[in-house]
Every structure is written in C-alpha cells, then in structure tokens.
Amino acid sequence: MNCLWCYNEIIPEITWTNLFQLDKPKPVCNSCADKLEQLQGDRCIKCSRQTDAEICSDCQWWKANQETDPLEFNYSVFAYNELMQEIIAKWKYRGDYALCGIFKTYLEDAFQERFSKLKREIVVVPIPLSKERAKERGFNQAKALAEFLPTKCTDILLRKHGEKQSKKTRMERIDTENPFILENPINKPVILVDDIYTTGTTLRHAADLLKNQGCPAIYGLTLIRG
Amino acid sequence: MPSNVNAPFNLKELSIQYDGKLLLRKEILLDEPVFQQLLSSNYLTERKSIIRKNLKFQCQRCGNQTAYLFAKIPCQLCHHTHVYCRKCIEMGRVSECEMLYYWTGPTPKWLRHAHPCSWQGQLTSVQRQAAERIVAAIRNKESELLVWAVCGAGKTEMLFLGITEALQHGKRICLATPRADVVRELLPRLQKAFSTVSIQALHGGSGDKHGTAQLMLATTHQLLRYQNAFDVIIIDEIDAFPYHADPSLPFASNRAKKAESTTIYLTATPRKQQKELIRRKKLSHIFVPIRFHGQPLPVPKKILSHGLKRDLHNHLPPAAFLKWVNVRKNPNRQLLIFVPSILLAEKIKPVLAIKLKKAGVLKSKEKLQSVHASDPDRESKVQAFRERDTFILITTTILERGVTFPSVDVAIFDAGHDVFDEAALVQIAGRAGRSPNDPTGEVLFFHNGKTEAMVQAIDSIKSMNKRGGFSK
Structure with a gap:
C-alpha cells in the first residue's frame, strides 16, 4: 500500500495483536496523518469551532440575526490547516477523487461519536453542486463524504448556478439568496453533509428549506471548520 | 470558391495555436460547433487518453503505468465509474471517458530569421x-x-x-x-x-x-x-x-x-x-572540461568531525567547522552551508548565528539566513545573498545547481547523508570559484565517515581537472 497523499509505501507494523489478522490498510502514512489537525478540546457547541466560550462569536451573531436557527448544530472533524488546504485544493479543484479515502475512518468515527445516539431513521443529505459545476468537476465532493456514513443517503436538494462561494467575501456570502431547491420534502431528521463550514450560510440555506417543508430536525456534519 | 473561406475560424491561427500539442477538450478554447467541425474535417484528431496494456493501464499524456497512480471515479459526466490518472493530475485530470486531441491540419510555417542573434559577447x-x-x-x-x-x-x-x-x-x-x-x-x-x-x-x-x-x-x-x-x-x-x-x-x-x-x-x-x-x-x-575563466574546479576536502551526528542532532554545528571558520584562507568570501534537511536548516540557524557572532565571523545575527524549498521568502533570500546583504546562507540542496554567487566558500554538514549523492556533491562543489576575480574557493565536506559518493565526487572533479589540462 502507498500513502494516498505522499505516495510513500506504508509498511504495516506486525505485533502480537495483528499477527494472525492484519489491520485494515491505512489510507495515509503516519507522518501525513500526524500533520492533519483534528479539532479537539473546548469547542463551540453550535459550530464546532475551537473556542473557550460555550457559543462562539459567529454563532452569537447568527442567534441575534435570526428568529430561529434552522440548524441544531454543526459538527466538524478537522481544522483548515496548511496540509488540509493542499489536500482540498488537489481533491476538489484538481479533481483527484481518490483523496476522499483519507477521510473515511475519521468521518465514520465522528458519526459514531456525535450522531449514533440520534434517531435511527436519520437520513444523510449531501449539499449538491449546480449542474454546471458538477459537469466541470465530474464529482460532488459532499456526496463522496456522505457515502462514507453508515445510514441512508439521498439527493433531495438541487442547486442553482452561481458564483463560487470561495470567491465571495463574508458578508456577500451571508447576504446571498437561497441557492437551493428542495425536490422532495422529508419528514425525518436530516444530517446535511458538506466539505467545509466557513460562515455557516450554505448549511442554513439548505436547513431553512427543509425545516419550512416539514423536516423535524437538521444537523450538519462537515469535514472542516474553516 | 475554396470551402474554408466561409469557415468561422482562421486555419493559420489555429494551426499555430494547436499544432504540436496534445490536449484535453477543456484545454482547447473553442466553441463546440467549431470544435466539432475541426474534428469532422480531420483538422483535429482524437486518441484515447488511457489505454489498457497487458492488464495494466497507461496514461497517454504522461506515460504513467504505476498501478497505485490510477484511481477510480464515479463520473458525473458519463455516469460510469472509470479510472483516471493521478500522476499528472496537477495539469488537469485525464479520465478514461475523455479523449486527447492533436492537430492534423496544415502545419504552420515558422519564420526563417536571417540574423536572429543579438548577443555581443565572446566565446572562449x-x-x-x-x-x-x-x-x-x-x-x-x-x-x-x-x-x-x-x-x-x-x-x-x-x-x-x-x-x-x-x-x-x-x-x-x-x-x-x-x-x-x-x-x-x-x-x-x-x-x-x-x-x-x-x-x-x-x-x-x-x-x-x-x-x-x-x-x-x-x-x-x-x-x-x-x-x-x-x-x-x-x-x-x-x-x-x-x-x-x-x-x-x-x-x-x-x-x-x-x-x-x-x-x-x-x-x-x-x-x-x-x-x-x-x-x-x-x-x-x-x-x-574548463570553466569559462580558465581555472580548474576547486577540489573538495573531506574533514572528519567526531560526534557530528550528535552535534547535528542537538542542532549544533560540527566542532571541526567552528575551528575551520576562523582560519579560512580568505575571510572576506561569503559562506554557503549545505545541510541535509529543512528541519536542520531552520533549527541550526539561531545557534550558528550566536556562535559565529561570538567568534567575530559575523557582524550581526541578521547577516546569517537559512533557506529551503518551502520557504515563502526563498527568492528574496537568495537575492539578498547574491547582493552580499547576507554573509552566510544555510541551505538545503535546492541551491545545489543553477545559481551563481561570485565569491563563496562552501561547507556541507553531514556530507555522508543520503541526499548528497555524487552528482549533488559535484554540483555543490561547483558553486565555489565561479568569478574570474576570485576563481578559487574552499569546499569542505564535514562528515563522520567517508562515503562512496564523497570519494567518487572528489575523484570525478580531479579527473575533470586532469582532462582540462591541469595536473593535480
């Protein structure tokens, strides 16, 4: 096996515990895995950002500017550090699809930790790409992540074409009109899955639609808290 | 009337733009109707981008055949799951469902220049x-x-x-x-x-x-x-x-x-x-075999430094180096120090600055800098060294070739390290004595046990000097 990121060969260590039954092959080598920064310690209960406060300043702002927040909470796994920025650039923008394999076990663990106690009937909904963007990219990164989770995954959202989120400023992003269309309303709780939570606008736009059309509870699971 | 008069494109321009290229569709900046017309008139020809060869895949753009450098993608364009090449992905993804295109129309005529060369210099x-x-x-x-x-x-x-x-x-x-x-x-x-x-x-x-x-x-x-x-x-x-x-x-x-x-x-x-x-x-x-200024290549000296690995592990310069730096033949020369890793380049800098300032080699600590491949200020630091604003530069092998500093001595810490193969050592030694005004320079390999690469590098420099007509 070669590391998905640095291509160095991964040589599994043989110990008494795995002598007869080998461990699952690791997607990345230890030295690359060490450079990924997992969020830990004190975090905002709403958005997963590392902070001393119980609710971070971003989420206070959301609270003050919205009547009711359609999103119960967002949970993220990684910080957006240097290596993660490089991985995302190569994965999303260069289109190296296989790199999502790096995140599989991390997402499974995050699901176990934060969502497994919620209702059984919970459904995973990936944040969609517009048709044009999907054609350009060839795959939807959020869907690739959503499919790692051990529950039902459905595409019920559509996205209108617009400018890339990453090219807008913070206020422009928060002010944009809702880019989503809900194809099939759903009456089960939903986990929205996306790659990066930056301002939280994208998730809240999607959550708004779902909530208004009868969805009981909406959560967010994102790979990165930007 | 020739058929291409009404064509929505200029064949001559297109031939200059696309002749000699091998491109993906997204790299060809033509509207679909024009593109289709060029294909059907055989001005553009397509070929498969990834082929299967003896149970292996081969990317037709980069030649990659290494199994772990292919991966599968559930493609939203063709709605199939197929392979793509990970090797050359930085230049845009080559997927099995897309073709590569090359120009098969009229070939462009390049100019015949009567007197193209405006260089005024003289060759030896x-x-x-x-x-x-x-x-x-x-x-x-x-x-x-x-x-x-x-x-x-x-x-x-x-x-x-x-x-x-x-x-x-x-x-x-x-x-x-x-x-x-x-x-x-x-x-x-x-x-x-x-x-x-x-x-x-x-x-x-x-x-x-x-x-x-x-x-x-x-x-x-x-x-x-x-x-x-x-x-x-x-x-x-x-x-x-x-x-x-x-x-x-x-x-x-x-x-x-x-x-x-x-x-x-x-x-x-x-x-x-x-x-x-x-x-x-x-x-x-x-x-x-001869440098343009007609002087032989400086021959490196091997210097055994006891406890070198321990010193470097503690981010200390080798003891033998501190001895030598005080007795350099020409103390006005700048000093280029090669180290085997980025980590060492960064860690050894502050210690070396203090020691050399104490020894009177450095006027101030800022006159010593370190540089490596992932250093954002790489270009400006090299420039500062070139302009003698920096007196001593610690570097990884990134500066082993292609750069010219007029008057430097060169030291390698841990010359026995794997990154310093024969070619690297010869190149590094070649950084010294490049100016006609100061055609010599000292090159020192600090090591804790000589390696094959060091011996061969020195032999090869000596034999090049010999072929250049310099005895010894």
Whole structure:
C-alpha cells in the first residue's frame, strides 16, 4: 500500500495483536496523518469551532440575526490547516477523487461519536453542486463524504448556478439568496453533509428549506471548520 | 470558391495555436460547433487518453503505468465509474471517458530569421568548439548529442550558435529544464540574446499558457502537453531532480520532438546511465572540461568531525567547522552551508548565528539566513545573498545547481547523508570559484565517515581537472 497523499509505501507494523489478522490498510502514512489537525478540546457547541466560550462569536451573531436557527448544530472533524488546504485544493479543484479515502475512518468515527445516539431513521443529505459545476468537476465532493456514513443517503436538494462561494467575501456570502431547491420534502431528521463550514450560510440555506417543508430536525456534519 | 473561406475560424491561427500539442477538450478554447467541425474535417484528431496494456493501464499524456497512480471515479459526466490518472493530475485530470486531441491540419510555417542573434559577447576557444559541435548536430539532424560541461563552463552561451542555426532554417526550438527557477532565470538572458525572436516561457506558475512561440522555454513538465512539436529540443540539467527520477519526463520530451529532430542534453554531472551510453558509443558527446575563466574546479576536502551526528542532532554545528571558520584562507568570501534537511536548516540557524557572532565571523545575527524549498521568502533570500546583504546562507540542496554567487566558500554538514549523492556533491562543489576575480574557493565536506559518493565526487572533479589540462 502507498500513502494516498505522499505516495510513500506504508509498511504495516506486525505485533502480537495483528499477527494472525492484519489491520485494515491505512489510507495515509503516519507522518501525513500526524500533520492533519483534528479539532479537539473546548469547542463551540453550535459550530464546532475551537473556542473557550460555550457559543462562539459567529454563532452569537447568527442567534441575534435570526428568529430561529434552522440548524441544531454543526459538527466538524478537522481544522483548515496548511496540509488540509493542499489536500482540498488537489481533491476538489484538481479533481483527484481518490483523496476522499483519507477521510473515511475519521468521518465514520465522528458519526459514531456525535450522531449514533440520534434517531435511527436519520437520513444523510449531501449539499449538491449546480449542474454546471458538477459537469466541470465530474464529482460532488459532499456526496463522496456522505457515502462514507453508515445510514441512508439521498439527493433531495438541487442547486442553482452561481458564483463560487470561495470567491465571495463574508458578508456577500451571508447576504446571498437561497441557492437551493428542495425536490422532495422529508419528514425525518436530516444530517446535511458538506466539505467545509466557513460562515455557516450554505448549511442554513439548505436547513431553512427543509425545516419550512416539514423536516423535524437538521444537523450538519462537515469535514472542516474553516 | 475554396470551402474554408466561409469557415468561422482562421486555419493559420489555429494551426499555430494547436499544432504540436496534445490536449484535453477543456484545454482547447473553442466553441463546440467549431470544435466539432475541426474534428469532422480531420483538422483535429482524437486518441484515447488511457489505454489498457497487458492488464495494466497507461496514461497517454504522461506515460504513467504505476498501478497505485490510477484511481477510480464515479463520473458525473458519463455516469460510469472509470479510472483516471493521478500522476499528472496537477495539469488537469485525464479520465478514461475523455479523449486527447492533436492537430492534423496544415502545419504552420515558422519564420526563417536571417540574423536572429543579438548577443555581443565572446566565446572562449573551448566554448566555441562545443558550440560548433552543437551547430553541426543540428545541421546534420543528428538525433542526440550530450554536452558534458563542468559547472561554470558557460553552458547557456554555448547554445547561442546552435539556436541561431536553427532559427535561420525556420526550425522550432524548445529549451527545457526540470526546474522552474532556471526557466525564470533563463528567460531574460534569451530575450536579450534573441531580441527579434518571439520567445515564451512556460512553467507551473507562468501566466502565458499559449505555448505558441517559435522559441519556447519550458519546464520539462510542460512538455506533457506537446507531441511532435519541435525540431530541436535542448534539455538542460538532465541529471537534475525530478527529470532523472520521473519516467514521465523523458517520456514527454521524447514525444514532444518531431520524427526528424535533434535533442541536445546538457549536464555537468552525467549519471551512470549516460556515462555507460557514452562508453558504449551509443550516445555522441562533447566534453567541456574548463570553466569559462580558465581555472580548474576547486577540489573538495573531506574533514572528519567526531560526534557530528550528535552535534547535528542537538542542532549544533560540527566542532571541526567552528575551528575551520576562523582560519579560512580568505575571510572576506561569503559562506554557503549545505545541510541535509529543512528541519536542520531552520533549527541550526539561531545557534550558528550566536556562535559565529561570538567568534567575530559575523557582524550581526541578521547577516546569517537559512533557506529551503518551502520557504515563502526563498527568492528574496537568495537575492539578498547574491547582493552580499547576507554573509552566510544555510541551505538545503535546492541551491545545489543553477545559481551563481561570485565569491563563496562552501561547507556541507553531514556530507555522508543520503541526499548528497555524487552528482549533488559535484554540483555543490561547483558553486565555489565561479568569478574570474576570485576563481578559487574552499569546499569542505564535514562528515563522520567517508562515503562512496564523497570519494567518487572528489575523484570525478580531479579527473575533470586532469582532462582540462591541469595536473593535480
């Protein structure tokens, strides 16, 4: 096996515990895995950002500017550090699809930790790409992540074409009109899955639609808290 | 009336834009109807981008056949799951469901320049000999020639006659090198030497991506987008990373040349493979053993330093180095220190600054800097050293070649480390004594046990000096 990121060969260590039954092959080598920064310690209960406060300043702002927040909470796994920025650039923008394999076990663990106690009937909904963007990219990164989770995954959202989120400023992003269309309303709780939570606008736009059309509870699971 | 008069495109322009290229659809900036028309009139031809060969895949752009460098993607374009190449993905994804396209329409006529060369300098007699050999190779359409010229022989100037010859006969030329910084350094020199010729430079960070000039300057990576394009390809530093280590790059340069063409290889330190070809007379070559200022190459000294690994582990300079630095033959020379790792380059800097300031070698701590490949200030730090604002520079192997500092002494900490192979050691030694005003310089290998590479590097420098007519 070669590391998905640095291509160095991964040589599994043989110990008494795995002598007869080998461990699952690791997607990345230890030295690359060490450079990924997992969020830990004190975090905002709403958005997963590392902070001393119980609710971070971003989420206070959301609270003050919205009547009711359609999103119960967002949970993220990684910080957006240097290596993660490089991985995302190569994965999303260069289109190296296989790199999502790096995140599989991390997402499974995050699901176990934060969502497994919620209702059984919970459904995973990936944040969609517009048709044009999907054609350009060839795959939807959020869907690739959503499919790692051990529950039902459905595409019920559509996205209108617009400018890339990453090219807008913070206020422009928060002010944009809702880019989503809900194809099939759903009456089960939903986990929205996306790659990066930056301002939280994208998730809240999607959550708004779902909530208004009868969805009981909406959560967010994102790979990165930007 | 000829049929293409009403065509919505200009064939001549298109042929200059696309002849000699091998591109993905998204790299061809034409509207779909025009594109389809060119395909159906056979001006553009398609070929598969990934083929299956003896149970293996092969990417037709980069030649990659390594199994772990292919992966599968559930494609939203064709709604199938198929392979794509991970090897050359930085240049845009090559997927099995997409084709590669190349120009099969009329070929462009490149200009015949009567007097293209505006360079005013003079070649030494040794340089002239090599330059004339290159001209002969191009004139006689020899397929390959290796120019083996010692560090500081003035390789670039030796090329000017050959490039002139090619331009006079309306040939298309590409000067390729593995390193983007060398491309950046060469562009102004070529523009000055061939001021009336259109020249374009291509590398990962270059904005101008057309690649349509008669005289192209490119990193060897950029040749992945070319096929059957050049009459003359000159590959500088063939032994440099990553060209010698990455089979895609020889694959690409080989495809980028025309069937009848000349490839000139330049190197100061040929690898075993080339030396073997020379020995078996399978590769014609010319050897340039003398530096342009006519002085021999400085011969490195090995200095055994006890406890070197321990010292470096604690981020301390080797004891023998601190002794030597006080008794340098010419204390006015700047000092270039090579270390085996980025970590060491960063960690050893503060300690060394304190020690050398105490010893009176440094006027202030700021006169010592360190630089490595992922240093954001890399270019400005190298420039500061060139302008003597920095007195001592600690570096990794990134500065082993392609850079000229007029008057330096060179020290290597842990010269026995794996990263310093024979070629690297010869190149590093070649940084010293490059100016006619100070043609010597000390080169010291600090080690804790000599290695094969060190011995061979010193032998090879001595034998090059011998071939240059210097005894001992």
